[in-house]
Amino acid sequence: MGLNLDVRNKMAKRAAEEITDGMVVNLGIGIPSLVPNHLPETMTVMFHAENGILGMGPSPATGKEDGNLCNAGGFPVTVVPGASYFDSVTAFGMIRRGKIDVSILGSLQVSSTGDLANWIIPGKKVPGMGGAMELASKANKLIVLMNHTDKTGRPKILEKCTLPLTAKKCVDLIITELAVFEIVNEKLMLIQHFHTTTVDEIISKTACDILIAENLKVIDF
Amino acid sequence: MGLNLDVRNKMAKRAAEEITDGMVVNLGIGIPSLVPNHLPETMTVMFHAENGILGMGPSPATGKEDGNLCNAGGFPVTVVPGASYFDSVTAFGMIRRGKIDVSILGSLQVSSTGDLANWIIPGKKVPGMGGAMELASKANKLIVLMNHTDKTGRPKILEKCTLPLTAKKCVDLIITELAVFEIVNEKLMLIQHFHTTTVDEIISKTACDILIAENLKVIDF
Amino acid sequence: MVELQNPFKKITSLDVALEQLHDGMTIMFGGFGGVGSPPTLIEGMIAKNLTDLTLIGNDTGFPQIGIGKIVSQGRVRKIIASHIGSNPIAGRLMNEGRLEVEFSPQGTLVERIRAGGMGLGAILSDVGIDNEIVSAGKKRIELNGRTYLVEPALTAQVSIVYAKKADPYGNLIYDKSARNTNPLVAMAGNFTIAEVEEIVPLGSLSPEEIVTPGVFVDMIILSSGVNWKWAWE
Amino acid sequence: MVELQNPFKKITSLDVALEQLHDGMTIMFGGFGGVGSPPTLIEGMIAKNLTDLTLIGNDTGFPQIGIGKIVSQGRVRKIIASHIGSNPIAGRLMNEGRLEVEFSPQGTLVERIRAGGMGLGAILSDVGIDNEIVSAGKKRIELNGRTYLVEPALTAQVSIVYAKKADPYGNLIYDKSARNTNPLVAMAGNFTIAEVEEIVPLGSLSPEEIVTPGVFVDMIILSSGVNWKWAWE
Numbered sequence: 001m002g003l004n005l006d007v008r009n010k011m012a013k014r015a016a017e018e019i020t021d022g023m024v025v026n027l028g029i030g031i032p033s034l035v036p037n038h039l040p041e042t043m044t045v046m047f048h049a050e051n052g053i054l055g056m057g058p059s060p061a062t063g064k065e066d067g068n069l070c071n072a073g074g075f076p077v078t079v080v081p082g083a084s085y086f087d088s089v090t091a092f093g094m095i096r097r098g099k100i101d102v103s104i105l106g107s108l109q110v111s112s113t114g115d116l117a118n119w120i121i122p123g124k125k126v127p128g129m130g131g132a133m134e135l136a137s138k139a140n141k142l143i144v145l146m147n148h149t150d151k152t153g154r155p156k157i158l159e160k161c162t163l164p165l166t167a168k169k170c171v172d173l174i175i176t177e178l179a180v181f182e183i184v185n186e187k188l189m190l191i192q193h194f195h196t197t198t199v200d201e202i203i204s205k206t207a208c209d210i211l212i213a214e215n216l217k218v219i220d221f
Numbered sequence: 222m223g224l225n226l227d228v229r230n231k232m233a234k235r236a237a238e239e240i241t242d243g244m245v246v247n248l249g250i251g252i253p254s255l256v257p258n259h260l261p262e263t264m265t266v267m268f269h270a271e272n273g274i275l276g277m278g279p280s281p282a283t284g285k286e287d288g289n290l291c292n293a294g295g296f297p298v299t300v301v302p303g304a305s306y307f308d309s310v311t312a313f314g315m316i317r318r319g320k321i322d323v324s325i326l327g328s329l330q331v332s333s334t335g336d337l338a339n340w341i342i343p344g345k346k347v348p349g350m351g352g353a354m355e356l357a358s359k360a361n362k363l364i365v366l367m368n369h370t371d372k373t374g375r376p377k378i379l380e381k382c383t384l385p386l387t388a389k390k391c392v393d394l395i396i397t398e399l400a401v402f403e404i405v406n407e408k409l410m411l412i413q414h415f416h417t418t419t420v421d422e423i424i425s426k427t428a429c430d431i432l433i434a435e436n437l438k439v440i441d442f
Numbered sequence: 443m444v445e446l447q448n449p450f451k452k453i454t455s456l457d458v459a460l461e462q463l464h465d466g467m468t469i470m471f472g473g474f475g476g477v478g479s480p481p482t483l484i485e486g487m488i489a490k491n492l493t494d495l496t497l498i499g500n501d502t503g504f505p506q507i508g509i510g511k512i513v514s515q516g517r518v519r520k521i522i523a524s525h526i527g528s529n530p531i532a533g534r535l536m537n538e539g540r541l542e543v544e545f546s547p548q549g550t551l552v553e554r555i556r557a558g559g560m561g562l563g564a565i566l567s568d569v570g571i572d573n574e575i576v577s578a579g580k581k582r583i584e585l586n587g588r589t590y591l592v593e594p595a596l597t598a599q600v601s602i603v604y605a606k607k608a609d610p611y612g613n614l615i616y617d618k619s620a621r622n623t624n625p626l627v628a629m630a631g632n633f634t635i636a637e638v639e640e641i642v643p644l645g646s647l648s649p650e651e652i653v654t655p656g657v658f659v660d661m662i663i664l665s666s667g668v669n670w671k672w673a674w675e
Numbered sequence: 676m677v678e679l680q681n682p683f684k685k686i687t688s689l690d691v692a693l694e695q696l697h698d699g700m701t702i703m704f705g706g707f708g709g710v711g712s713p714p715t716l717i718e719g720m721i722a723k724n725l726t727d728l729t730l731i732g733n734d735t736g737f738p739q740i741g742i743g744k745i746v747s748q749g750r751v752r753k754i755i756a757s758h759i760g761s762n763p764i765a766g767r768l769m770n771e772g773r774l775e776v777e778f779s780p781q782g783t784l785v786e787r788i789r790a791g792g793m794g795l796g797a798i799l800s801d802v803g804i805d806n807e808i809v810s811a812g813k814k815r816i817e818l819n820g821r822t823y824l825v826e827p828a829l830t831a832q833v834s835i836v837y838a839k840k841a842d843p844y845g846n847l848i849y850d851k852s853a854r855n856t857n858p859l860v861a862m863a864g865n866f867t868i869a870e871v872e873e874i875v876p877l878g879s880l881s882p883e884e885i886v887t888p889g890v891f892v893d894m895i896i897l898s899s900g901v902n903w904k905w906a907w908e
Contacts, residue, residue: 022683024890044682046844046890050548051474051622054888067477067672068620074475074504074528075674077619081878082844084885085618087625087653088474088500089556089793092549093862096569096794099890120575126536127527128501131548133570138794168572243450245657265449267611267657271781272707272855275655288710288905289853295708295737295761296907298852302645303611305652306851308858308886309707309733310560310789313782314629317561317802320657341808347769348760349734352781354803359561389805553795562786563823564816566796581816583797585827590796594818615883650851651884 003147007177010194010221011145013038014175015104018143023101024048026135029073031145032104048100050131052091055083072131095134103139105132107146109161112208113186114171116144117163129166136167148176148205155207178202192217224368228398231415231442232366234259235396236325239364244322245269247356250294252366253325269321271352273312276304293352316355324360326353328367330382333429334407335392337365338384350387357388369397369426376428378409399423413438446641452612453662459635460486462600462661470555470598470631471499472624475528476508480604480637482666484511497521498555498596500548500623502532507670516540522596524548545575550593552626557595559629566590601631604665608638612659613652621653628654635661679874685845686895692868693719695833695894703788703831703864704732705857708761709741713837713870715899717744730754731788731829733781733856735765740903749773755829757781778808783826785859790828792862799823834864837898841871845892846885854886861887868894
């Protein structure tokens with residue numbers, strides 16, 4: 001049940017609101033990679049890649065790709081003024097040292113206390129954790145951008161993750177095609193939802209208790 | 222009882238014989254710094270400095286010194302083609318990883334089993350170990366260049382060091398103004414002596430048992 | 443063509459370099475998703491029919507890209523890597539029990555490789571400490587009230603890396619994000635072979651720009667260039 | 676003079692930078708025997724009359740060179756360093772009990788600083804394991820049949836470094852052997868101030884040549900230049 005580009009772009013647009021001028025941001029593959037399209041052009045954000053780039057710019061034009069200038073997902077990128085190249089060990093030093101202001105990742109499951117499970121489905125998909133454990137446990141703010149439910153319609157936001165964890169109590173914000181949740185003090189709070197859904201639908205598709213923000217907002221794009 | 226330059230140069234000349242083409246060599250301050258003067262000009266040796274240089278060349282001419290290009294002792298140097306600058310952590314990585322073929326140091330004491338004591342005289346001189354522990358324990362060949370006796374005439378080659386150790390069983394060769402000793406399997410063997418002395422004098426100024434090489438040689442310079 | 447001086451006898455041919463590699467060896471490779479992996483050495487390893495290898499590197503590339511080409515042919519007994527997701531054949535071999543995979547978080551893995559290259563015994567990190575797979579069999583240490591995993595250093599019998607330029611001493615510079623794990627892998631090999639796009643005369647690299655000092659490089663061969671199609675092509 | 680853009684608000688004056696430094700602080704400094712230590716910040720620290728400091732760095736410089744100027748004035752309560760031999764005043768203060776010195780082997784010290792900068796807990800090394808001063812109070816670990824010391828990471832409240840050039844993001848390049856411990860110290864400060872010989876516009880440093888990525892630098896000031904006479908002069 002893939003989301004169409006319009007819905008994915010709305011999720012990315014909402015995520016972009018979490019980014020402010022001067023931040024250092026790491027984006028995972030998939031929907032997170034759409035986030036830069038929704039930032040004001042005047043904003044100075046330093047995008048970080050685990051392979052060893054700080055200061056990635058937009059994708060190059062077709063035919064202008066450079067096989068030696070790719071992001072951690074292996075896709076061609078460009079760099080902005082002020083960018084630097086370094087080895088992967090320095091790239092992860094930045095993460096561990098808390099220099100990543102915002103990390104935006106996809107996930108398989110998130111628990112109501114902010115546990116993240118996005119690296120393995122035992123017996124099935126075994127991609128490996130890559131850099132997700134470092135990003136999840138060390139980024140100053142961790143945002144999960146994901147479908148609200150899995151392919152078979154089962155909730156991905158749960159009381160407790162059933163898949164092996166990537167890191168515990170690390171998620172700060174969840175953005176799905178339905179809603180935005182904040183996790184504060186290990187409590188899941190619905191703070192916003194898209195105008196295309198209702199609180200009842202969100203509750204029915206979420207497998208844990210949800211606090212509802214007093215000033216619950218409806219996202220009108 | 223400092224040694225005059227002529228004697229020091231003879232010691233350095235003898236030490237230079239231990240260096241062959243293509244080697245990576247680290248030199249301590251004092252007499253070891255005279256060694257390069259005694260290498261053939263055609264020889265390619267990469268001199269290493271703990272602060273972060275590989276490929277040091279001769280001292281610059283007076284007036285051509287660069288305050289930002291110094292060896293680990295703080296003295297101006299030059300670089301040869303193929304040289305590189307790096308941070309001190311990489312400089313010590315080279316040492317620990319066994320990339321230094323020969324290290325030539327001064328010392329306060331050496332034991333007959335190859336223990337080195339050159340970093341502290343308790344209650345008196347407390348210079349600190351600097352990089353001596355790494356060099357002593359990790360260089361492939363450790364050569365000590367030192368006076369045979371201390372200022373008061375006491376032997377510096379002993380059964381057991383009385384000063385705190387820098388590293389155990391690390392010295393391979395000792396060169397003094399009198400003689401050259403090899404330490405193999407924790408045994409001290411006199412292999413050469415300068416023509417200005419005798420075996421009896423050497424024995425009388427050394428505070429431990431000495432094996433005498435069958436093919437004991439006299440150094441004729 | 444100017445005849446290059448070879449005073450350190452490090453510059454050699456692919457065939458001579460391949461004499462260093464044998465069945466059953468532990469080999470560390472540079473690269474990240476295939477970017478910065480040495481194509482000519484990889485092709486040579488396949489042509490030499492090497493098998494039963496233990497590999498250490500960031501990932502298993504793609505089936506026909508980078509180290510993936512070797513992994514996909516079942517030539518690898520074990521790999522220590524941070525992910526294999528971009529190479530479904532690696533996943534299948536693993537699930538079939540034909541490929542042992544030791545997963546290490548990416549940042550931990552490169553620190554372990556660097557520690558090997560720097561002659562350290564291990565590093566202490568708290569990443570993955572709650573994870574049973576990452577922490578399995580590893581010692582734990584309390585330090586200043588926090589708990590860390592002891593993550594052992596990694597070295598290899600031979601390291602293979604890819605660089606933009608080498609001089610005859612083996613000083614290396616890399617190209618953009620193709621640097622990635624290469625400087626670390628170069629240091630961690632007991633014997634390191636650098637495949638480079640260009641060999642330049644001694645003295646033509648600035649001492650300031652050198653990323654890998656030549657003391658970490660034992661052999662240099664000229665690359666025939668990347669011979670695979672990138673995933674995005 | 677071209678007005679430099681300051682989009683990251685990191686470029687500032689000495690006076691504003693000095694507001695970050697206070698009595699009793701733990702401060703890490705770059706440099707090796709004074710080479711590569713930031714002269715203007717050191718002068719400013721003396722003018723500000725800072726005292727009771729804990730310093731971390733390679734050595735105590737010379738009495739009138741580098742950090743030695745501060746040490747010689749008795750402004751330091753404790754220093755973690757690899758040697759103090761070039762500064763006899765430091766030795767005298769130590770013997771008089773007025774300066775606590777924690778000695779760490781040089782290579783271990785810089786790895787500890789780097790580990791702090793990289794967010795690691797410690798490194799394991801066997802250097803100095805037989806030495807009672809180096810090993811005092813440190814945990815030991817057996818790993819693959821060898822024994823190592825657990826050498827804890829070092830960080831500081833503020834790091835001060837010296838570089839050749841910075842751009843407004845704080846990307847740094849260094850000059851020859853004045854690089855030494857600076858890139859490591861730059862990473863290990865919870866707040867890092869870079870004193871630089873020149874500030875250049877964003878984009879004028881090549882991404883390849885940058886040694887310290889600007890993300891590790893919080894503040895940039897222009898240097899007034901080295902104001903001491905070198906020992907060899």
